[in-house]
């Protein structure tokens with residue numbers, strides 16, 4: 001009788017441990033995991049915004065429009081750009097990502113997506129860090145203007161993405177959530193249109209015709225490599241897997 005009880009007790013303990021083990025592995029629900037990933041996407045978008053806003057300040061500081069603040073603008077812009085990459089990289093290696101890697105979400109498409117998005121964003125930031133901000137020639141000034149438009153396109157996409165994510169969190173009631181998602185999606189689509197209009201517009205064509213081509217001019221080459229990287233990010237933001 002005692003033997004049977006022992007076996008029963010052992011089996012019972014084993015079952016309890018199994019159930020406890022399963023409960024431990026499932027403590028992060030899929031919804032919870034996706035919510036965490038989307039929080040990271042908001043931070044990554046902020047990383048991109050730091051670089052584009054910094055780049056705009058830097059370009060403005062080279063226009064000699066207000067020399068008394070040019071130095072400050074230059075310093076502030078450079079600082080913002082330099083904070084961008086660490087923010088994106090730190091987010092990509094956040095403890096929650098490591099946690100997801102080690103659990104059942106290792107094959108979750110959203111985890112893979114986040115990594116790819118980070119890589120694409122770093123490429124765009126790379127491009128802004130390398131940008132030559134010379135505005136001495138008339139063509140260089142025009143290129144700065146076009147770069148501002150391209151920066152704005154990427155900013156609009158990042159901000160639109162954040163609005164869409166905010167709506168998907170589902171915390172502000174159905175009417176506002178739906179509005180937030182719709183407005184965010186529209187901003188991302190408009191961002192893509194702005195980018196391609198800037199790249200293919202008459203001003204760009206005239207610059208190429210006047211000799212400032214990607215092959216002959218370093219600044220134009222930078223503008224185009226940024227546009228390519230920015231388009232990749234915008235496309236990825238448009239196709240971000242929804243939270244639910």
Ligand SMILES: [Cu+2]
Nearest residue numbers: 204208214220
């Ligand atoms: Cu061009």
